[in-house]
Amino acid sequence: MLGADDPLDPTPRRVLVAGTTGVGKTTTAARIGAVLGLPHTEIDALYHGPGWEPRESFVSDVEAYTSAPAWVTEWQYTSVRALLAERADTLVWIDLPNVVALWRLVRRTLRRRFRRIELWNGNVEPSLWTFFTDPEHILRWGISTRNTTRRRIPSLVREAPHLRIVHLRSQREVDRFVEHLGRGRG
Structure with a gap:
């Protein structure tokens, strides 16, 4: 495995x-896309239809955009995880301490809920009390x-022996890695 400063x-x-919920996968994927000039597709936006229902076209949508020569996305969802790994050349693993990931997830969930931020296809975070009633509530998940x-x-x-895996264990390493990618492009 590679680290933040490896060429x-x-x-x-x-x-x-890749990484657990709340570590900043989507933010980091967007940053990588920006510094490398690659299109970023947020995989959650393809997966979640109205009412948080999975979209029927999800797998075919993933197959379509990963057929392109260049892209960035998050490594999620059992139904496409193997396909994604097969077609990717690099996997960036954000492996923050559990307490950091959980704190970020709580903060993000509360911000989205209180501000009623629309996420994908009209969906918003559910009421906070659903933490106690919904076993798939994002915080419980x-x-x-x-x-x-x-x-x-x-x-x-x-x-997937072809896949370069970059293991990042802190936000500082994530930032250094993205900066390193940007410098390597110039």
Whole structure:
């Protein structure tokens, strides 16, 4: 596995960003896309239809955009995870401490709920009391799946040996990595 300062040659063209809920996958994917001039597709926007229902076209949409020569997205969703890993050349693994990820997730969820920020296809965060009634509430999901990516990466190393994996353990490393990518482009 590579770190924040390791050279990436050739420059990444098909990039996945992985990590537990709340670590900043989407923000980092957008930043990587911006510094490398790659289109970023937010995978949650493809997955969630109105009323938080999965979109029927999700898998075909992912197949279509990952057929392009260059892209950045988040490594999520069981139905497309293998396809994404197969087509990517680089996976950026944001592996922040659990307490940091959970704090960020709580802060983000509260901000989205109180401001009634529209996310994808008209969806907004549900009422906070649903934390107690919905086993798939984003905060409960974040707590229950906090170590899932850490368990998936070792098998990914074996299943997708072509994939360069960059392991980032702090926000400082994430920032350094993105800056490093930007400098390498110039």
